[in-house]
Amino acid sequence: xxxxxxxxxxxxxxxxxxxxxxxxxxxxxxxxxxxxxxxxxxxxxxxxxxxxxxxxxxxxxxxxxxxxxxxxxxxxxxxxxxxxxxxxxxxxxxxxxxxxxxxxxxxxxxxxxxxxxxxxxxxxxxxxxxxxxxxxxxxxxxxxxxxxxxxxxxxxxxxxxxxxxxxxxxxxxxxxxxxxxxxxxxxxxxxxxxxxxxxxxxxxxxxxxxxxxxxxxxxxxxxxxxxxxxxxxxxxxxxxxxxxxxxxxxxxxxxxxxxxxxxxxxxxxxxxxxxxxxxxxxxxxxxxxxxxxxxxxxxxxxxxxxxxxxxxxxxxxxxxxxxxxxxxxxxxxxxxxxxxxxxxxxxxxxxxxxxxxxx
Numbered sequence: 113x114x115x116x117x118x119x120x121x122x123x124x125x126x127x128x129x130x131x132x133x134x135x136x137x138x139x140x141x142x143x144x145x146x147x148x149x150x151x152x153x154x155x156x157x158x159x160x161x162x163x164x165x166x167x168x169x170x171x172x173x174x175x176x177x178x179x180x181x182x183x184x185x186x187x188x189x190x191x192x193x194x195x196x197x198x199x200x201x202x203x204x205x206x207x208x209x210x211x212x213x214x215x216x217x218x219x220x221x222x223x224x225x226x227x228x229x230x231x232x233x234x235x236x237x238x239x240x241x242x243x244x245x246x247x248x249x250x251x252x253x254x255x256x257x258x259x260x261x262x263x264x265x266x267x268x269x270x271x272x273x274x275x276x277x278x279x280x281x282x283x284x285x286x287x288x289x290x291x292x293x294x295x296x297x298x299x300x301x302x303x304x305x306x307x308x309x310x311x312x313x314x315x316x317x318x319x320x321x322x323x324x325x326x327x328x329x330x331x332x333x334x335x336x337x338x339x340x341x342x343x344x345x346x347x348x349x350x351x352x353x354x355x356x357x358x359x360x361x362x363x364x365x366x367x368x369x370x371x372x373x374x375x376x377x378x379x380x381x382x383x384x385x386x387x388x389x390x391x392x393x394x395x396x397x398x399x400x401x402x403x404x405x406x407x408x409x410x411x412x413x414x415x416x417x418x419x420x421x422x423x424x425x426x427x428x429x430x431x432x433x434x435x436x437x438x439x440x441x442x443x444x445x446x447x448x449x450x451x452x453x454x455x456x457x458x459x460x461x462x463x464x465x466x467x468x469x470x471x
Contacts, residue, residue: 151320161196162196162226163196163222163227165199165229166228166229166231167228167232167253168200168231168245169230169232169250169253169271170270171231171233171268171270173202174305175271175303176203178306178307179305179308181391198214199214201245212246227263228258228264229264230258230264230267232250232271232275233271233274234251234254234286234287234288235251235285236285238285240252251292254289254293258289258292262297263296263318264293264297265298265314265315266290266299266300266331268301268302268305268306269306269408272288272289272410273288274287275304276304278413279413290331299333300327301332301336302409307389309388310388313333313335317335328382337383340379340381341378341382341383341385341398341404342381346399348370350369350370353429354428354429355369355370356372357370372422372428373422374420375405376403376404377406377409377412377416377423378403378404379423381416382408385398405419
């Protein structure tokens with residue numbers, strides 16, 4: 113019966129258990145209390161599913177791949193069951209003229225109400241001719257659809273900041289959405305690819321509170337990009353103790369030491385990767401032995417390369433926290449011993465004075 117029920121769940125759509133777990137993960141990522149989980153569920157299960165139009169421009173479709181491979185929850189099912197995904201070139205059934213008619217009809221029907229998700233950079237050189245869909249440039253499509261959206265989610269570093277396409281010398285003039293679109297709320301969810309939990313948290317925040325989450329000065333949600341990777345990395349203790357992998361495959365690397373000296377960019381990268389992790393197997397690049405490459409930062413292909421050389425201007429601890437703690441402990445013990453000695457001396461002095469008084 114259980115197998116039959118499980119099969120029915122898979123057939124009918126999203127697993128209820130997986131859906132609840134996904135909302136719990138999103139609530140945790142958003143920094144919300146458990147009391148808010150029912151509100152997230154209520155918003156996500158509302159019959160009034162928000163219309164989403166998903167545009168692909170100059171990219172590799174890796175962001176969609178990452179989302180579709182998420183399993184807690186099965187975000188592919190979530191996209192189909194919780195929101196009304198009216199246009200998405202990778203997963204939609206229609207093609208050609210039928211697909212473009214779907215885009216046009218949905219934009220006009222839901223004008224001012226739909227959420228626009230953009231994946232990929234927008235080339236602007238040569239009048240945008242480096243990226244065309246159905247005979248129109250990405251610039252033209254964004255200029256037509258973007259201003260009619262209620263909110264825009266720039267998914268991935270390419271849509272947010274231009275990505276690898278915008279790396280020097282940027283021959284196609286690739287730009288992020290925020291460089292070309294104004295007058296519409298825009299949130300950037302960078303990453304190569306971004307974490308599905310961050311996207312889910314942003315969507316659920318919008319569904320629940322009817323607005324995009326608070327963002328930093330780069331337009332990134334603070335709940336996901338408010339802390340440096342270095343500050344909540346599981347290898348941070350090794351950094352503080354001065355224990356480093358000097359090269360890949362050495363003793364330090366095999367024993368999980370800090371990867372800063374082999375190029376980790378965690379000290380200058382803001383993201384929740386150490387907390388959210390990827391692929392339902394509780395891993396992220398640093399946990400499996402590769403340093404962070406800073407993919408959530410603007411222009412990281414220029415500013416974070418070479419990827420296997422250490423960042424300059426990062427102060428490496430000398431003696432380490434434990435040594436420092438030991439040293440501090442000895443000093444404290446020394447001060448305490450001196451205090452006890454002074455206290456004892458004062459006590460002896462008082463006793464002698466009392467004795468003299470009695471005499």
